[in-house]
Amino acid sequence: MRVALVGTGNIARIHAEALRGLGGRAEIVAGVDVDGAAAKSFCRTHGIPHSGTDLARVLDTTRPDLVHVCTPPGAHLEAARTALAYGAHVLVEKPPTLTLRQFAELEAAADHSGRHVATVFQHRFGSGARRLRALHDAGVLGRPLLAICHTTWYRTQEYFDVPWRGRWDTEGGGPTMGHGIHQMDLLLAILGEWTQVHALARRQARDVDTEDLSLAHVGFANGCVASVVNSVLSPREQSYLRFDFARATIELTHLYGYGEDAWRVTPAPGHEEAVLSAWHGGERGVPSGHQAQFAAVLDALEAGARPPVTLAETRRTMRLVAAIYAASFTGSPVGPGDLGPGSPFHERMQGGGPPWRLVARQEVA
Ligand SMILES: NC(=O)c1ccc[n+]([C@@H]2O[C@H](COP(=O)([O-])OP(=O)(O)OC[C@H]3O[C@@H](n4cnc5c(N)ncnc54)[C@H](O)[C@@H]3O)[C@@H](O)[C@H]2O)c1
Incomplete structure (x- = not known):
């Protein structure tokens, strides 16, 4: 599989190393970045033969099978469209787009091209998560009753010095969209369709435009209920997921x-006996991470199948993010049907704007 990377910053390094770890299944043929010096230096470091600043031109020359989109979120849609137009499949970093409207445009571009678009949600791909899903699907664990999905991380004010961070128009949201989205996606991968969200988002301590924490209660079609917390203000950092099944x-x-x-x-x-023998008998030994997802993506593409995580699954996760903002900023519960075209939260994650938009920056510092 011939792969090109667009955006050669922090996460692209993880992509290059993970692809190299797949032992020859993928060859990185090009690295593209608007910053030509960054692209050149990245390609030199990783032994990539072709670097450039113009994605279309590089794709025309190198004709990769797959393009990994590793730019900041605001550039994902355009890069994905360009790659699809050149006949490549696309693996796009999270969040795939800034808004639900852009996401619908991405789905339309994928349909039109006949190529596949998958999203990076690497937490789904460790053997622990795969085993949990298999046991749940097989009915070993009984009915899911209650879940906890807490992403309590810590980011200093300096973290937000990177110009695209902490802004609705370039990052699409705060820790709900940018950090907790991984665990929320894994929550949905296990529990399936969500039906209702009650939520609160706050800008509590960082000088940013977006929220710096959110809390939600989520109801699921299978009857389960979940508590979701997303924070970048938590000095003792932790990612915690808990599922209380009947068994x-x-x-x-x-x-x-x-x-x-x-x-x-x-x-x-x-x-x-039944639970522990099934748990210890399942697939084991694969840590979560980009390499585990890339292996699954290559397996699917080589078999002519749709690679994970599919756009349909990603849409469900993006709608949950939008629902947390919508429920927070309107003060009312939100269901998936409330977020279609015509909803302000379809156009922009923040809808009509968060309640703190008129607060002077000094007041939160
Ligand atoms: N999956 C994960 O765990 C994970 C972790 C960190 C970041 N990410 C995601 O990866 C993406 C990139 O994050 P990062 O931390 O690597 O950012 P970064 O700022 O370190 O790197 C982004 C690079 O893209 C380049 N760029 C900007 N606009 C471009 C364009 N239009 N075309 C080509 N290149 C362009 C920049 O010059 C920069 O080199 C974001 O979507 C982020 O959310 C995912």
């Missing part, structure tokens, strides 16, 4: 990725 509690405690030892299983009385 077991399954917990995942980590920070930016997990291995086997991050999982804890507590069977309900009377279900010890």
Whole structure:
């Protein structure tokens, strides 16, 4: 598989190393960045033969099968469109677009091109998450009743010095869109369709345009309910997911990725044997991360199948993000049907704007 990377900043390095770790299954043929010096230096470091600043021109010359979009979020849609127009499949970093409207445009471009677009949500691909999903699908764990999905991270004010961070028009949102989205996507990968969201978002301590924390209660079609917290204000950082099924509690405690030892299983009385033998008998040993997802993407593309995470699944996650903003800023519960074209939250994640938009920056510093 011939791969081009567009955007050669921080996450592109993880992409290049993860692709190299796949042992020859993928060849990186080009690195593209609006900053020509950055592209050149990146390509030199990673032994990539072709660098450039103009994506279309580079694609025309190198004709990759797959383009990884690693630019800041505001440039994802345009880069993906260009790649699709040149007949490449696309793997786009999270968040795939800034708004639901842009996301619909991305889906239309993918449909029109006949190529696939997948989103990077690497937490789905560790063997622990895959095992959990398999056990749940097989009915081993019983009905999901309650879930906790807390992404409590810490980012200093300096983190937001990068010009595209902390702004609705370039990042699409704060920790709900940019940080907690990984765990919320994994929550949805296990629990399926969400039906209702109640939420609060606040700009509590950082000098940013977006929220710096959000809290939500989410209801699911299967009857489960979840507590969701997304924060960049939490000095003791943690990523925590907990599922209380009728027959077991399954917990995942980590920070930016997990291995086997991050999982804890507590069977309900009377279900010890069935739960533990199924849990210990499942797939094991693969940590979460870009490399695990890239392997799954290549497996699918080589088999002519739709690579994970599909646009349909990503749409559900993006709608949950939009619903948290909509419920927070309108003060009313929100369902997936409330977010179609015509809703201000379809046009922009912040809809008509958060309640703090008129607050002077000094007041929050
Ligand atoms: N999956 C994860 O865990 C994870 C982690 C960090 C970042 N990300 C995502 O990766 C993306 C990039 O983040 P980053 O931290 O690498 O950012 P970065 O600022 O370090 O790098 C972005 C690069 O893209 C370049 N660029 C900007 N506009 C461009 C355009 N139109 N065409 C080509 N190049 C362009 C910039 O010059 C820069 O070199 C974001 O969407 C971010 O949310 C994902």
